Amino acid sequence: MNKFFLCLCFITQALTIGAANNAAPQFPNEDGSKLWLRYNLVSTPAEITGVHGTAMEELKSFWKGQPIELRKQRSLGHDDYVITTAKSKTLLTAGSNVGLLYGAYHLLRLQQADADCTNLNIKEHPTYELRILNHWDNPDGTVERGFAGRSIFWTKDPLNKTRIQQYGRANASIGINGTVLNNVNAKPATLSYQQLERAKQIADILRPYGIRVYLSINFASPMRLGGLSTADPLNADVIKWWEEKVAEIYKMIPDFGGFLVKANSEGEPGPCDYGRSHAEGANMLAKVLKKHNGIVMWRSFVYDPNDNDRAKQAYKEFMPLDGQFLDNVIIQIKNGPIDFQPREPYSPLFTGMKKTSMMAELQITQEYLGAANHLVFLSPMWKEFLGSINPSSLKAMAGVANIGNDTNWCGHHFAQANWYAFGRLAWNPQTTSEQIAEEWFKQTFESLPSALNSQLMEMMLTSHEAAVSYMMPLGLHHIFAEGHHYGPAPWFTRPGMRRDWTPPYYHQADSIGLGFDRSHKGTDAVSQYPEEICRIYDNINTCPENLLAWFHHVSWDYKMKNGRTFWDELCHKYDEGVSMTRTMLKTWDKTEQFIDQQRFTEVQRKLRIQVRDAVWWHDACILYFQTFSKRPIPQDVEHPVHNLDEMMNFKINITMYENPEYGYNK
Numbered sequence: 001m002n003k004f005f006l007c008l009c010f011i012t013q014a015l016t017i018g019a020a021n022n023a024a025p026q027f028p029n030e031d032g033s034k035l036w037l038r039y040n041l042v043s044t045p046a047e048i049t050g051v052h053g054t055a056m057e058e059l060k061s062f063w064k065g066q067p068i069e070l071r072k073q074r075s076l077g078h079d080d081y082v083i084t085t086a087k088s089k090t091l092l093t094a095g096s097n098v099g100l101l102y103g104a105y106h107l108l109r110l111q112q113a114d115a116d117c118t119n120l121n122i123k124e125h126p127t128y129e130l131r132i133l134n135h136w137d138n139p140d141g142t143v144e145r146g147f148a149g150r151s152i153f154w155t156k157d158p159l160n161k162t163r164i165q166q167y168g169r170a171n172a173s174i175g176i177n178g179t180v181l182n183n184v185n186a187k188p189a190t191l192s193y194q195q196l197e198r199a200k201q202i203a204d205i206l207r208p209y210g211i212r213v214y215l216s217i218n219f220a221s222p223m224r225l226g227g228l229s230t231a232d233p234l235n236a237d238v239i240k241w242w243e244e245k246v247a248e249i250y251k252m253i254p255d256f257g258g259f260l261v262k263a264n265s266e267g268e269p270g271p272c273d274y275g276r277s278h279a280e281g282a283n284m285l286a287k288v289l290k291k292h293n294g295i296v297m298w299r300s301f302v303y304d305p306n307d308n309d310r311a312k313q314a315y316k317e318f319m320p321l322d323g324q325f326l327d328n329v330i331i332q333i334k335n336g337p338i339d340f341q342p343r344e345p346y347s348p349l350f351t352g353m354k355k356t357s358m359m360a361e362l363q364i365t366q367e368y369l370g371a372a373n374h375l376v377f378l379s380p381m382w383k384e385f386l387g388s389i390n391p392s393s394l395k396a397m398a399g400v401a402n403i404g405n406d407t408n409w410c411g412h413h414f415a416q417a418n419w420y421a422f423g424r425l426a427w428n429p430q431t432t433s434e435q436i437a438e439e440w441f442k443q444t445f446e447s448l449p450s451a452l453n454s455q456l457m458e459m460m461l462t463s464h465e466a467a468v469s470y471m472m473p474l475g476l477h478h479i480f481a482e483g484h485h486y487g488p489a490p491w492f493t494r495p496g497m498r499r500d501w502t503p504p505y506y507h508q509a510d511s512i513g514l515g516f517d518r519s520h521k522g523t524d525a526v527s528q529y530p531e532e533i534c535r536i537y538d539n540i541n542t543c544p545e546n547l548l549a550w551f552h553h554v555s556w557d558y559k560m561k562n563g564r565t566f567w568d569e570l571c572h573k574y575d576e577g578v579s580m581t582r583t584m585l586k587t588w589d590k591t592e593q594f595i596d597q598q599r600f601t602e603v604q605r606k607l608r609i610q611v612r613d614a615v616w617w618h619d620a621c622i623l624y625f626q627t628f629s630k631r632p633i634p635q636d637v638e639h640p641v642h643n644l645d646e647m648m649n650f651k652i653n654i655t656m657y658e659n660p661e662y663g664y665n666k
Helices: 003-016 054-062 097-112 161-173 193-209 236-252 278-290 310-321 379-388 413-427 433-444 450-471 503-507 531-538 545-551 566-589 597-629 644-649
Strands: 048-050 068-072 081-086 089-094 121-124 130-134 178-180 212-217 258-261 295-299 329-334 358-363 396-400
Touching: 048 054, 054 068, 054 097, 068 097, 081 097, 089 097, 097 121, 097 161, 097 433, 130 413, 161 193, 161 413, 193 212, 193 236, 236 278, 258 278, 278 295, 278 310, 278 329, 358 379, 379 413, 379 433, 379 450, 396 413, 413 433, 413 597, 433 450, 450 566, 450 597, 531 545, 566 597, 597 644
Parallel strands: 048 068, 068 089, 130 178, 130 396, 178 212, 212 258, 258 295, 295 329, 329 358, 358 396
Antiparallel strands: 081 089, 081 121
């Protein structure tokens, strides 16, 4: 048996001592299927009058307070609502039935938090018109970077209407109003009649919850599905094919939202195959969709294997096109310039493009943050991004969904909080992480002692920083093992492999130091940022220390602000990450007598895996980088219990994607 596996088993066994012999709690078990919508049906419905619809149905089923009157008012925006109380009655006014539904869920959210609902004066208007989930679901039911089972949309079985309805309720409760049903790596068959019929069924179920459906498309569909000899966006036959296909879609789904397109990226076809620009490709589709009020969301995720810095590519390719896109095209930009790393600076496209509609693409599913095994509350990371740009410059927000057919939807009970957080921030990016965490926790778990509740809030709010510390602190990025983006492999490379698909390309470790030089002395990626930000990033002494190795090749002996050398600080960060995860587990263990045994045990098991993985990252990275630094590990840092050769030969079973409680093997 692998020595590393044995050691991890001992660690895990030690962490379990003390919990097994506690008396069983008295709370009924819960499986997480209710998400944060843990409303109890009322035995005597409250008096709900006015506009009939889904909002009235929800309130009649679950509202326990004073009478409510529902009204629609033309002066309010489509999604806007106002809640006021007077003379022992609540008035909910909105611009549409959907606005009334959002207001109804606001009231139910207050009720779940035991808030005083007798004297309300609330006015809500969403910051973004479009608040969309992107599902990376495939026609065969698998989910790319999915860690919560199979697709809830694409199955060989008849559609589970109850499940889709529950999905619609959950999204409406946090203001999400759109869903892309399939993977951005789209198959041409997405636009076949059979799959469009399934999309129609889903749209019919989601419509009462204010959710429009969208589809990712393969740009070569006119060839692969339509039999044409080309997919050139300026070809008349190609345009005609798209016009006929779009008309077919809108005949089936009158409120269809439009297309999401990944083009000329990672092998996907696109307009550049025919010497056309991204703007020409997007605009062709936009013209076809315009007459139906549809939109095109065109992803900027592109990178050239021959470029000297992958982080620069999207800016270089899209900035010359600023102002050339039609008004129903939105450029969808990942929050950072690489690829959903645990910490990145913001993509410079957000401050570069001035004449183009933009939307932020955030990743809810934890592709690079421990899959469904690690507790990482993502709101603080997204707030970092939103605090770096002007949120009002965006037209929309998209989140790559973490939803599957697992009973608890997201694979980890706490991963539900990231779905919730995305919706709340897409509605209002000024909402604080503390407020979101408190809202979600109060709606998801029973009341806890105030001191313990505070500790759990702290656990959630610091979990992202913990993950960054035990994975890639101080600006390190993309040093994952091949393929699964889960464990550490800063040493990984293979003859003939693209350099930008290997960790050494990103960390650049040598005898001098560590990090990717993107200053004006290096690739000059800093020049893509506004001058005032460029100056900060370009100077190693003013660059934020949590991004040092992102923008600079840092000497091992570089003096940090706390007086430590860069090498010593790197070791301490890895050590802090392990310590923080152990504290998270200890904090969770205190909840056993206050919540149901099922959820307690399931979260506890995942936290043990997280502690185990944090040690794995700690030992692998410190030992590997030490081969370059040639410096001793600080005495006050926990020394690795493994050898580097064990770390380098250690592999995980890739089937962990199907079963997050993965096995270790060679």
